Amino acid sequence: MKPGSVNENFSKASAAKHAQRWWLIGWPRRLLLLRFVAFGLSRNMSSTCLKLVEVEESRRFMIDCFKAVNVPEEHAKAQADLLVAADHRGHFSHGMNRLEMYINDLAINSTDGAITPVVLKETPATAWVDGRNGLGAVVGNFCMDLAIKKAKNVGVGWVCAKGSNHYGMAGWYALRAMESGLVGMSMTNTSPLMAPTGAKEAALGTNPLSLGANACGKDHFLLDMATTAVAVGKIEIQNRKGASLPDGWAQDPEGKVTNDAKLAFETGCLCPLGGTELTSGYKGYGLGAMVDILTGVMSGANYSTHVRKWTHTGANTAANLGQVFIAVDPNCFAPQFQERMTDFNSILRNTKPTDPKKPVLLAGDKEEKNMKDVDQTGGIEYLENQLKTCAALAERLKIQPLRFK
Incomplete structure (x- = not known):
């Protein structure tokens, strides 16, 4: 907008007109409007306000929750380690956010x-x-450890499991x-x-898959993705925040794309990766x-619509999920795998970015950065609404509440 232009003069006149109207409504009505705006802001902030929780405290709380519903300590630690790792790496949809659902399933057997x-x-x-x-986590760790043992013996291990439950962050097992x-x-x-x-x-x-491969040093490639546009937990996180959804994430009951997080979460119908047929x-x-x-x-597990629906109140039937765990020894193939991976990673990271301020990232880079940020700040940031859920869990299970800074 150029100084002195018609648009600028119109904007000034419009602003002056609105200011005059604001002043003329009188102090009582002005105060009422201000209180209304403040109330709206406070409601929005309450859903997005973040609290810092130390990693070990988050782990302690989850272990206590599992033990309170009669999970043996070894199994409680295995499941808690997985959930904390998800939050530590920035996969909040698969961390503390899932705790209540696990507890409810365990509580009703x-x-x-x-x-x-x-x-x-x-x-x-x-x-x-x-x-x-x-x-x-217990099933997944068992199966991947078995696949690792076989890969070290014959070069590859492929383990299929039935009778499992939600196994959290898929990348956890690739990392193993x-x-x-x-x-x-x-x-x-x-x-x-x-x-x-x-x-x-x-x-x-959502049928996620993961693949992880080491490069030289601590560098690696770690893909962890849902085959839907997003994991359902991300819809839930947006709903907790009171935020809208981007296009192409979810559908309404009529099969149309929706931006309403609450409606999408209640409908439970996500778009496939890629969105609509057009995309x-x-x-x-x-x-x-x-x-x-x-x-x-x-x-031999359940599949498609034979799999039960999973809710916050728990389900009265077993999930009977199917899972696959694969380990491959790269030394059975071309030499210098890690050196070639280092070169591969370097090529991708060094491609010219569309925005010079945003370098091209590799699968796993965001998670590594999130872990460093958590370590530097001294804890994991959780939404206030999430902490309210944890407080309710602590009261219900009669355990020490989650401490936050």
């Missing part, structure tokens, strides 16, 4: 927190495991393989939340189906 998995069938390179309705110098992959099916392209009801889960959402739909075939169909 739709998940067995004490059980350990068993191997039903195996070869030197493969295994079929029954999770026996145990905690997702990476710690042993292997390439790791993991996938799981979930409760139906994705609408197939052209449908207005969910028939597939190639059918590719995400195809990926989600692929994961369900490799996890649910192949393992």
